[in-house]
Amino acid sequence: MSVLVIDYGKSKFGYAIGSLFVSESGTLRTSDIMSKVKNFQKIVLGLPLSMSGNYSTQTFEVIRFALKLKKMGKEVLLIDERMTTKMAKTFEKKDDDRFSAEQLLFEYIQNPHRAIEFRIIEVLEQKSISCNLAFFIEAPYCESYQIDNGIGYTKDPYIAYTLFNKGFFVYRVWKDFQEAIEKLEHSPDLIIIENGNRQLLSDLGLENATIESVSLVVK
Numbered sequence: 001m002s003v004l005v006i007d008y009g010k011s012k013f014g015y016a017i018g019s020l021f022v023s024e025s026g027t028l029r030t031s032d033i034m035s036k037v038k039n040f041q042k043i044v045l046g047l048p049l050s051m052s053g054n055y056s057t058q059t060f061e062v063i064r065f066a067l068k069l070k071k072m073g074k075e076v077l078l079i080d081e082r083m084t085t086k087m088a089k090t091f092e093k094k095d096d097d098r099f100s101a102e103q104l105l106f107e108y109i110q111n112p113h114r115a116i117e118f119r120i121i122e123v124l125e126q127k128s129i130s131c132n133l134a135f136f137i138e139a140p141y142c143e144s145y146q147i148d149n150g151i152g153y154t155k156d157p158y159i160a161y162t163l164f165n166k167g168f169f170v171y172r173v174w175k176d177f178q179e180a181i182e183k184l185e186h187s188p189d190l191i192i193i194e195n196g197n198r199q200l201l202s203d204l205g206l207e208n209a210t211i212e213s214v215s216l217v218v219k
Contacts, residue, residue, distance in 0.1 A: 003040070123214045
């Protein structure tokens, strides 16, 4: 079964189609993107990250599009596109979006385990929580929360998107998250953390902080 790979952009996108090799590729206007995706059930999106490995504004544009596809019933996979972007610049490709999409398809065919499934993740038992400052560790923001300020760490794109949507800064690199919270003038009112990641708390030196452990469910 052929897969559609997309290097997404605001005004245009590169795409590549294939199963064992590239059978079709090109660049189209982003306004025409739905006409391309409608014929495919599995879609792989290049995930643009900063070279440090953290999220960027462009990351969340892609995640927003991934969420749209997911709600359409598509199987959506995300794959780190940092190296393909670097290759396109190195080889000075004029059609770098098409080139990147082709390279992402090759990468997916050769190393499918590098792609992660895009999933909608929610807190299993949502509580009403109000505070000024909270740290989020591998936990999404909930509609039942009323939190004024926050900073988060997560490897999961959807969880990151929920925090970004609230205007919170979210890190993907643990060391950078640690350094950021060390520079804060105030301690958090609350740390909201997924149950399976409680061991990370020992790295933060915040043993006396109020902890809210949550369990997650994939929708």
